[in-house]
Amino acid sequence: MKRQVKNNVYWIGYIDWELKHFHGDDYSVEHGSSQNAYLIQEEKTVLIDTVWIPHRFDFIENLEQEIDLHSIDYIIANHGECDHSGALSDLMEKIPDTPIYCTKNAVKSLEGQYGKKGWNFHVVKTGDTLEIGNGKKLIFIEMPMLHWPDSMATYLTEDNILFSNDAFGQHYAIEELFNDKADRCVMMKEAMKYYANILNPYAPMLIRKLKEIESFHLPIDMICPSHGAIWRKEPSQIIEKYAEWANAYQEDQVTIVYDTMWNGTEKIAHKIAEEIAHQSPNTIVKVFNIAKTDKNDIMTEILKSKAIALGSPTVGNDILSSVAGWLAFLKQLKFKGKKAGAFGTWGWSGESVPHLKKYLTEAGFHVIDEEVKVNWTMQEDDLAQVPAFVGSLLK
Numbered sequence: 001m002k003r004q005v006k007n008n009v010y011w012i013g014y015i016d017w018e019l020k021h022f023h024g025d026d027y028s029v030e031h032g033s034s035q036n037a038y039l040i041q042e043e044k045t046v047l048i049d050t051v052w053i054p055h056r057f058d059f060i061e062n063l064e065q066e067i068d069l070h071s072i073d074y075i076i077a078n079h080g081e082c083d084h085s086g087a088l089s090d091l092m093e094k095i096p097d098t099p100i101y102c103t104k105n106a107v108k109s110l111e112g113q114y115g116k117k118g119w120n121f122h123v124v125k126t127g128d129t130l131e132i133g134n135g136k137k138l139i140f141i142e143m144p145m146l147h148w149p150d151s152m153a154t155y156l157t158e159d160n161i162l163f164s165n166d167a168f169g170q171h172y173a174i175e176e177l178f179n180d181k182a183d184r185c186v187m188m189k190e191a192m193k194y195y196a197n198i199l200n201p202y203a204p205m206l207i208r209k210l211k212e213i214e215s216f217h218l219p220i221d222m223i224c225p226s227h228g229a230i231w232r233k234e235p236s237q238i239i240e241k242y243a244e245w246a247n248a249y250q251e252d253q254v255t256i257v258y259d260t261m262w263n264g265t266e267k268i269a270h271k272i273a274e275e276i277a278h279q280s281p282n283t284i285v286k287v288f289n290i291a292k293t294d295k296n297d298i299m300t301e302i303l304k305s306k307a308i309a310l311g312s313p314t315v316g317n318d319i320l321s322s323v324a325g326w327l328a329f330l331k332q333l334k335f336k337g338k339k340a341g342a343f344g345t346w347g348w349s350g351e352s353v354p355h356l357k358k359y360l361t362e363a364g365f366h367v368i369d370e371e372v373k374v375n376w377t378m379q380e381d382d383l384a385q386v387p388a389f390v391g392s393l394l395k
Ligand SMILES: Cc1cc2nc3c(=O)[nH]c(=O)nc-3n(C[C@H](O)[C@H](O)[C@H](O)COP(=O)(O)O)c2cc1C
Pocket: 259, 260, 261, 262, 263, 264, 265, 266, 312, 313, 314, 315, 316, 317, 318, 345, 346, 347, 348, 349, 350, 351, 375, 376, 377
């Protein structure tokens, strides 16, 4: 069933309470999610986005209960990814001539996924408009790399709604739809997790885009993202948060991340945590074993951190593969302005700490010279390395 968002704008998506993983298994979902599509019924009828492929038949059935599909004048595809375009193929079989408004790159991503089916694409650029009657129009805003080259947002005049697609979204199931009805803690945690894990690599583009949108002087009364809660109350709050997060965000937090085989590296991790609490009692310290903690949740903590300490034992003249995999993800996320230090154990050759330093430097961290390097397991003598290591991390 469609649900009113504002005046003649309706939500017509899918709320997925059971979703546990997204992007395959690459993004963990703790509080469900939704795929938000929107229907605008002015003199013209407009459909903005659809839903993920598994829900396409439910979506089309719902839509048919609300409107005659042939009454859809325009389809807006803000983003080609299959969680928003998943119902397009089946929908277009029923209404093959309906114009689809999207970016040039979305034509490529849609045809790349669904094949060249001769859909009636209308390519739009930033500033292009589409009259929809009753004195209202849509204004298109390209959002390249937020988070695909094909992404765009659509603004509805008079109602002053920004349909932002993935930007400002959260994987968060909320039956009541709106942010003023949400569990604020969960919603903001999920918004930050989405930003840290999906959008942070594109922070410079995001900062430029936020400034550009500001320069348009469009009043924004509501932001309707494609996942999670609609920002009805004070929508500027999430724009302000994005501006903060994208500007090398940090809190007074140090995050310690490690993996271990026989607990030697774990002992070092906890000694470092104790020393941080001793040297800087107000600093928040969090300790995570990579093998036991969700990687997306750790990355949200990394976004909040001013410094990180990363530990691994030496294995096969290198680091544990779990730590190597985690580092590959860390590098992708392109965090800025954060310090890092390396620690670890060794038996006979001891490469883990120098290798960790090299990998952390490649991931864009300011790596401190000090280290905590322990042969086999921590002895009384080894403790002497910890204060200087922590002092340098906190400096
Ligand atoms: C499979 C395996 C491979 C290892 N390879 C190396 C190595 O190449 N060089 C080295 O110095 N130590 C090596 N070690 C020794 C570990 O670094 C050492 O046992 C260390 O104390 C383990 O730390 P942990 O207690 O944090 O797991 C290896 C140990 C294991 C079990």
